[in-house]
Amino acid sequence: MLKPTPTPTRELVNLDGVWRFGIDSRLGEQPWAGPLESPLEAAVPASYNDLFTDAEIRDHVGWVYYQREVRVPRGWSDERILLRFDAATHAARVYVDDELVGEHIGGYTPFDIDLTERVQAGGAFRLTVAVSGELTNETIPPGKIEVGMTGKRTQTYFHDFYNYAGLARSVWLYSVPATRIDDVTVVTGFEGTTGQVEYRVEVIGDADVRVRLTDAAGAVVAEGSGAEGTLSVADVVLWKPGSAYLYQLTVEAVRGDEVLDSYPVAVGVRTVEVRGHEFLINGEPFYFTGFGKHEDAAVRGKGHDDAYMVHDFQLMEWSGANSFRTSHYPYAEEVLDFADRHGVVVIDETAAVGLNMGVVGGMSGTPPFPTFSEQYAGAATHAAHAQHLRELIGRDKNHPSVVMWCIANEPASNEDGAREYFEPLVDLARELDPTRPLTYSLVMFATFKNDQIVDLFDVVSMNRYYGWYIATGDLKTAEMYLQGDIQGWVERTGKPIMMTEYGADTQPGLHSVWDQAWTEEYQADLLEMYHRVFDRFPQFVGEQVWNFADFATSNGIHRVDGNKKGVFTRDRKPKSAAFALRRRWRGLDGRKPGSDA
Ligand code: GCB
Secondary structure (H helix, E strand, O other): OOOOOOEOOEEEEEOOEEEEEEEHHHOOOOHHHOOOOOOEEEEEOEEOOOOOOOHHHHOOOOEEEEEEEEEOOHHHOOOEEEEEEOOOEOEEEEEEOOEEEEEEEOOOOOEEEEOOOOOOOOOEEEEEEEEEOOOOOOOOOOEEEEEOOOOOEEEEEOOOEOOOOEEOOOEEEEEEOOOEEEEEEEEEEEEOOEEEEEEEEEEEOOOEEEEEEEOOOOOEEEEEEOOEEEEEEOOOOOOEOOEOOOEEEEEEEEEOOEEEEEEEEEEOOOOEEEEOOEEEEOOEEOOEEEEEOOOOEOOOEOOOOHHHHHHHHHHHHHHOOOEEEOOOOOOOHHHHHHHHHHOOEEEEEOOOEOOOHHHHHHHHOOOOOOOOOOOOOOHHHHHHHHHHHHHHHHHHOOOOOEEEEEEEEOOOOOOOOHHHHHHHHHHHHHHHOOOOOEEEEEOOOOOOOOOOOHHHOOOEEEEOOEOOOEOOOOHHHHHHHHHHHHHHHHHHHOOOEEEEEOOOOEOOOOOOOOOOOEOHHHHHHHHHHHHHHHOOOOOEEEEEEEOOEOEOEOOOOOOOOOEOOOOEOOOOOEOHHHHHHHHHHOOOOOOOOOOOO
């Protein structure tokens, strides 16, 4: 799916700003049929939950309404007119004036609605969007809605981060020509000093395709024609972690000399491969350093914010992180564009978090009923997961920064039914993208003895909390657990292994001379212990600390003002561990992780 981009043949109007806002329980029937009768206004992009002081809005379970007037540019009378939501979390119904014009389910992938037949160039219309943050056993991620003694509907879910909802990413009105480029897929490779850019273009309407590859200085380095082909790039400059280089592929739909449509795709020439127990980028072993992150900030919730994005990448670079995982959902496209431009490596994760009834059983991991059953993750969940995977790969397939798909976070891969659930999804992902390795993040109670799906995947990604949830405050015991655990996976799989989560909640400013949980020293010591163990295994290909920054969680007795496993606070101040990571990841300790040097 192509991101709306201004080109010589496409125009774009950004609809971000302050919209009228109300929750369904306070609005009349068919609130879209006129101006919203609500005194509230909400910022877009932003999750709505933390904007208001009213707890009933924050915890609302149901539909909320956003509304604004939209003016269509005068010059668009011969164009197709599309509306794009970069995300509506988790479901949306879109109305133009009094009419329902489209719906979408899935909170972290974009969707378009064609308004050409309903709006007029130079005219205006009332745009109303109903958004629901509800999670059920038919959604990804899953959740459950219960009605309590007071009659209030409450939402529970099986992940710890707060279930922010609303229009957290940009909204656009854009024009495209009737005959147009509908999709572009790029796959790159190289041999010696010659790069290859394989491309495939889908066109709507009757047109020929012409492509042109330009280098970073704008010089044409290759040209081609036809809907598919391979371009050769002499003296190719590769896209490398820490050293991004982007070419631009300009794709044109043409009839004779007339250019009907034009669309640019940023192309980083690089390869990704798993060989034996190595993860190779451009044929060279790559060791991931970095974090699991969240899209999370005060007030805006999961609202995309360019300032936070720039600052987060700065802090990652400062700490020596070369990568991150989009835990636990696809991030805004701007983030991947930024990673492409700055040579940061991304593990792109679906929103499939919480497919695990074992977490309800606490540390015993005993599910109250089977996870992979109609009661929880059944046929409807599976269909939603598959559709989400299609939308994710459709959106992100051309990003050089994305080196691996993570199909789920901590599913109950130890339970019966896991294989039947995951095998078709793995097949689907490989069909959609045969070029990138696949992984899933392994929950603690999915062990090398009882996991049922690891052989389907390319990389073993472990989430482990020895020294925190298990052997709390006892790093000696934790070290023995961790050593045995990794050893077990090495012997079972022979695949590359990485740690996609490890960490400890830490209250900034809390200090102790003892091994005391929650102190800054304990967080740093715990990470150091893990690193000591990782360095003993040549099969280890990476470490991503949980989490980059503190983040908001749902109400609960296990968290005080959110999850505090951040190496940075929620407002991005470093805890002691940040300095320790910087020393290790920048090689200031004299040895870079994953290298023999
Ligand atoms: C996990 C989850 C992550 C949590 C983390 C924790 O295993 O994948 O979403 O935030 O543990 O801190 O408990």
